[in-house]
């Protein structure tokens with residue numbers, strides 16, 4: 458089955474990169490000459506996605522304006538953009554659940570977070586889509602990081618069976634304390650998910666005075682199905698949810714721009 462839809466949760470407050478997000482959503486922060494969301498949409502298009510579902514805050518019509526401005530004369534002309542609104546930022550799981558009306562029953566889909574950006578044309582999505590097609594399990598992107606920073610992310614416990622870059626996941630924990638991390642394999646913001654994940658998000662929904670994370674739903678999925686699939690990232694990922702990652706991405710994409718030919722500088726980033 459061809460996977461053609463992607464959900465982009467972009468309604469978050471972006472508190473970790475304040476004050477840049479005081480007057481604009483995080484996904485609209487520019488890296489070199491384009492906002493982050495632009496890089497992610499290009500990546501999705503290259504992976505064969507043709508329907509992009511943006512979950513925005515109702516006050517953020519800036520994404521819609523940007524897309525309407527570009528779409529007619531741009532390589533995005535064929536794309537179908539949909540918008541859904543998350544009135545309160547209640548977590549990335551809540552955002553994904555908000556998009557369910559655009560996904561057909563039994564249709565798998567991609568979730569992409571706009572603050573995880575990869576080296577030019579080095580998207581992990583084609584490999585993740587092919588792993589999903591054979592495993593039919595939620596497929597997560599994983600990155601090995603130093604233990605001392607793993608607690609910034611979702612962290613997984615691999616099950617014993619490892620094959621190449623594809624691994625089986627036995628457990629997942631959201632931002633555990635460093636002393637309790639189950640491994641140094643962390644979750645990066647690309648997921649290929651089966652439709653049935655909505656059933657777990659729905660279960661979490663009524664309880665949510667607090668945030669609902671995708672991790673919570675994946676934990677419930679694990680309890681029922683025992684496994685998730687993971688694909689280890691090769692190449693560089695810029696964590697643009699942090700100022701440090703954003704600065705690295707700024708330099709990388711600026712030196713990649715046709716106005717610059719600073720090969721030596723790029724190779725050092």
Ligand code: G1P
Pocket residue numbers: 549570573609610611612631632643644645646670671672698
């Ligand atoms: C989210 C996920 C987390 C993941 C991270 C990757 O966290 O909840 O599991 O590791 O994205 O960027 P957030 O960045 O929203 O805090």
